[in-house]
Amino acid sequence: MASTLKKLVSDEGRYLKSFQLFLDNSSEHQCMQEFVHGTLPDILARIGDGKSSVNVLGVGSGGGKIDLQMLSQLQKKYPGISVNNEVVEPCAEMIDAYKELVSKTPNLENTKFTWHKMTSSDYEHHRTEKNITTKMDFIHMIQMLYYVSDPGATVKFFRSLLSRTGKLLIILVSGTSGWAKLWNTYKDELCDTNLSQCITTQEIKEYLDAKGIKYQNYELPSSMDITKCFTEGDENGELLLDFLTEICDFSKTAPKDLKAAVMDLLRHPECSKEIDGRIIFNNTLGALVLEP
Secondary structure, three states: OOHHHHHHHHOOOHHHHHHHHHHHHHHHHHHHHHHHHHOOHOOOOOOOOOOEEEEEEEOOOOOHHHHHHHHHHHHHHHOOOEEEEEEEEOOOHHHHHHHHHHOOOOOOEEEEEEEEOOOOOHHHHHHHHHOOOOOOOEEEOOOHHHHHHHHHHHHHHHHHEEEEEEEEEEEEEOOOOOOHHHHHHHHHHHHHOOOOOOOOOHHHHHHHHHHEEEEEEEEEEOOOEEEEHOOOHHHHHHHHHHHHOEEEHHHHHHOOHHHHHHHHHHHOOOOOOEEEOEEEEEEEEEEEEEEO
């Protein structure tokens, strides 16, 4: 049944539209900003000690909004330090947006940007082929492990790039979020592991625990207003529903029984709460911090 449904990630234009609506209707960036300003400075406490420059790597950085806030915190922690900031991002439109944001952002004189238009696996091949051995002091992978074929191997590779005092930050939806309930219930119908993974921090923690790898775990409470998803024919509601299900035109192309069941589940208390007549989806994120 799922094989007949077109995956959202296969339509970049519709994906970007639905993703922007997701950001507009959720507290995703707000909760990340609170984490970046409140918690990240302590995480970055030792990465630049005794160094005149630090190497930072963003994997799946998107338009760079959160990246630049993290760089700002790093510069506050180590005033005047030189930063070599590498960006791995497969979407040309996102890289262009990132570059434009950099051009408008002050106080980046000590930061050198290198953009790689490639996937994380392409970057791994790139380093191997070029025999690049540069170690990274800070690596962040925000909301990107859904789009790799083997999340555990990806984490293992990027952790191997850390310097002695380096830190790897992974942010994904939490195992306590509405996403976890949705995916656990309809993984077979909605998820295509050839294109993306229905994965939460819970699965990553299980992988790390099995390998005996220590990590710090943070919960980032977040929510998303999905009320419009329940208004038949609402264009923005349909785009949001596409984002939730990862299916292109889910409202129009999904079998009626699947659509009805998914819509019921989205109202389920483990997914959403009704507040003042609005349906508010649990979008809680999890942040994991690893050392070498």
